[in-house]
Amino acid sequence: MNAKSWAIDIDRDDITQTELVADAGVALTPGQIRVDLDSYAMTANNITYAVFGKPAGLFGNDQGYWDFFSEPGTPGRLPVWGFATVTESTADGISVGDRFYGYYPMASGAVLTVGKAGPGGFTDVTPRRTTLPPIYNNYQRIEALADYRAADHDYWPVFRPLFLTGWLIADQFEDEGDYGVQQILIASASSKTAIGLGFTLAQRADRPETIGLTSAANVDALSAQGIYDRVISYDQIMTLNASTPAALVDMAGNGAVTRVVHSHFGNQLQASIIVGKSHWDAQADGEGLPGPDRQGFFAPGRSQKRIADWGGAAFGQKIAAAWLAFMDVAPRIASIDRREGGDAALAAYKEMLSGQADPKVGIVIAP
Structure with a gap:
């Protein structure tokens, strides 16, 4: 499929059953933004998300990873980490062209509901997400990431x-x-x-x-x-x-x-x-x-504990220092394999699901 806007539907009961579908855009309501994904990573971690897509006690008894980006009764949309650019905004404090690092569906784009927008980013307050862990609902402006270096860009989602x-x-x-x-x-x-x-x-x-x-x-x-x-x-x-x-x-x-x-x-x-x-x-x-x-x-849960123990600023500083030290060695640990389009995205998911993906490679999808 070469459709400009696409998404990958996954059967909630059988994660081997997938379909690449055209993703029809919906009109925004006040406070929402539409983003195009610039790039995201496909890793073994995403398979864990799929395994725990249905409620498994992680977020309480009635929520799982499917609840981030798909409504009950619909096919699952797998969460991924990546970068996206705002293409339409009805939210105060967010402009077209703003770029954010965060949690997105495995798709070419997404609609997010903005809350608490500020210089550092915003929190998604889509109703089904408000009871889920804050670390998954925070979107950070690239310019506000103290430990972001352009040379490390593809290693962020990986x-x-x-x-x-x-x-x-x-x-x-x-x-x-x-x-x-x-x-x-x-x-x-x-x-x-x-x-x-x-x-x-x-x-x-x-x-x-x-x-x-x-x-x-x-x-x-x-x-x-x-x-x-x-x-x-x-x-x-x-x-x-x-x-x-x-x-x-x-x-x-x-x-x-x-x-x-x-x-x-x-x-x-x-x-x-x-x-x-x-x-x-x-x-x-x-x-x-x-x-x-x-x-x-x-x-x-561990993140929330340490933020409570140390405060958000100190937690961020510790992570930044550790991350920059790791980025000095990451390129020798894994190379980046960039792939483009929905068909490549579906193939990458199936490759990771099969367990055959090369651990020395970081797969990055550019939708």
Whole structure:
């Protein structure tokens, strides 16, 4: 499809069922803006959004990720992170040509309802979104991003939300005294969230050893990046010292890997944290595991806690400093693969869903 305005519909009950559709524009009501997406990223994180599209308890019992951009009873619209330009505005404080970084649907454009517009950006106050986490509803003017550098533009949608999640996990470990462990096992270590976690932990002088777990084919390349103290394949987990207190951070929700780690370490496993579900079709296999109960990590909740602890300005300053340090090494970790148009967008989603996407590549879609 070469239609100028397009969107991708996803079956809420079967995320493999998709359709590229023409997206008919609707008339704006007062306080709304229309934006054209300039670019967005397609990552494994987006597959987690699709898996939790229906209510899963993250936002309460009656909301899921589909609720950001699609009404109940309609096909799901997958949330993505990216940049967009305002093409029409009926909102005070927002002009045509303004550009914002934020959360958008997987489409060529979107209509947003503006609240609290100011020099830094605005909050979307579409009724179905007002009870959802603020971090997803804030749109930031590019000019107001203190840590934005033009050279890093394509890395923002690819890495920024995932790096932030990794940074927040590392912050939780430090806050919890590293759960008393001497080694942190990070499953799906080639994922961008895992790399953000490993990079952030590496900045600490006094910390547990970090061990990246990945497929055998990825070990050498991932080791060469120098993000983790060690990188081993999944079939080498049993060679780790089971008497050394450990923690597991599971980025993909692969139950087979989780069971091996829990069974090997038993009561020496002090924490088991699940972050994502990019291995959406893998058996969860979480029943009757030895060791600790698995705990979910929800980045928006952790963000809100730290904003309350430190204040918004201090939180932003800490993130900015960490992000700029990471951007100095990101280009050697992943290259950017820019693709254009709706057909390319649909193909990129299917590629990511299949689990065949190259972790050393950041896919950016220019609608």
